[in-house]
Amino acid sequence: MAPYPTTVPFVPVILGAELAAYTLARAFHADFGVRASVVSRTVPYAVRGSAVLDHVACPGMDDDETLLTTLRGIADAHPGRRVLVLGIIDSWCTTLSRLAPRLDERFAVPYPDVDLMERLSDKEQFARLCGELGVAHPRTSFVPDTAGAQEAVGLLGDLRWPVVVKAADSVSFGTLLYAGKQKVAYCDSPAELTALRQQLAAAGYTGGLVVQERIPGGDDQMRVLTTYSDASGRVRWGRMGQVLLEDHDPMLIGNPLAVVHGEHPVATEQVRGLLEHVGWTGYANFDVKVDPRDDTGHVFELNPRLGRSHAYMSAAGHPFLVPMVREHVEGRDPLEDVEMGAETDDWLYSIVPVPLLMRYVTDDRVRTRLRRIRREGRVLRPLRYAADPGRDRRLAQLKNDVHYVRDFATHHRSPVTG
Incomplete structure (x- = not known):
């Protein structure tokens, strides 16, 4: 018997099939004794052949209508159960929050309002909120995509080099595919920062950059x-x-x-x-x-x-x-x-x-x-x-x-x- 039996039968649905999806499905199985449905475009090794989850292929899941149809199909296949829907990356969480009003009472979407999610996921707005509330945060400056090379360096103020550089819009950055992509970049000089901005622009990124002093330590x-x-x-x-x-x-x-x-x-x-x-x-x-x-x-x-x-x-x-x-x-x-x-x-x-x-x-x-x-x-x-x-x-x-x-x-x- 599962250590945490529930009063309401349910099926977890997990969007994405990387390692995080498997460990979530594993936790649902260990704690509740339920099989999760993992929705992804393909079947990566992390979930292939698992006996504790069901894989649902959805090659077109980036399309709202296709995803909604798939989710409703899973609910139809599990009559009498609540459908708890989760995403394993930020963009899927945002998508689920945005689509929640279009899902019926069978579904539970455990995310905040999409506007709050997008505001707090924006690195620039998050850093400013930390400053307002006195939350310790790396010294941070912001470089909009419209700033020229000289202006960008001026916006850094007295930040000390080397600096850590991240895309302010992590959701749109996450969708880009290009050679040499780095989740986080380290720049030792203004010239390196300029080269990075040019690379991002060529890849189609139109958002700003968050530039922070690098905190020492491994x-x-x-x-x-x-x-x-x-x-x-x-x-x-x-x-x-x-x-x-x-x-x-x-x-x-x-x-x-x-x-x-x-x-x-x-x-x-x-x-x-x-x-x-x-x-x-x-x-x-x-x-x-x-x-x-x-x-x-x-x-x-x-x-x-x-x-x-x-x-x-x-x-x-x-x-x-x-x-x-x-x-x-x-x-x-x-x-x-x-x-x-x-x-x-x-x-x-x-x-x-x-x-x-x-x-x-x-x-x-x-x-x-x-x-x-x-x-x-x-x-x-x-x-x-x-x-x-x-x-x-x-x-x-x-x-x-x-x-x-x-x-x-x-x-x-x-x-x-x-």
Whole structure:
């Protein structure tokens, strides 16, 4: 029997089929004993052959009408069940929020109003809100697409080089495909910034840029924070993890690959204040970097979804999906009849093979901690799930591990932490 039975039968529907989709489907199965329907254009290895989910092919899912038809078809195939719809990237979350008024009463869409999502997902507006509320945030300037090269440098004011550069409009940037694309760019000089702007313009990006001072420190200075806010806008739950290793592939740079328990009470309380100030509802995911010079936790951005590394909460034994199901499926209080679990440091979530992780962790104290965690078997690998055996699943894990061995050999020939 599932540890968290529900009073209302439901089927989770997940848009997108990358690793995050599988770990979400796995969590739904582990906590509620339900099979998720994963909707994607193709069938990537992360979900292929899984025994705990149903794949629904929808090659034209970028079209609103096609997507709506597919969602209604899933609801028709599950009579008497609520349909809980989730996206694994920002653009799908925004799409679902926008289309929610066109879905009937069978559907639950656990996202805030689309206008609020777009405002808070805009890096420029988010940085300004942090400034207004006193939330620690990297020193930031904004460069509109209309600014000339000289004007752009002037807009940076007294920001110190090197700088971190991101697209202000992450949703439109995410749809672009071009050679040399980088999720985050680092520029050491005005000339490099000008060259980057020219590259983005040639690729079709018409938005502005967010330019921030680079906070020192390696991957292990990063934290990932996930919160849940109820329908009244009150933050009811949150957990932070300490990142040990990030992806350094230019297309995926900054994505956490290995996480253990972490905390930063000041940053957590600042995030709580921000979310309750704007009336956010549902999940929010934040990247936080702790400055080693003064221990300030700088909040980078708000993602309106469960982050790609959300399984760090499963690793710690937190049934992180239960508050959403309680509220949006059953109409109950998010934390009714659920114990979210105590804070603990005795676990590891790792997308990469643990021996590879050990090579890139240079802090002796962390290495000792990892050896203890590994010895005690407190490690969660996202593609290994006892209830989902089979040849395709073993191949998925093998493909994942081979990919990261090759990727690190290409992009990080020496340790990246320290």
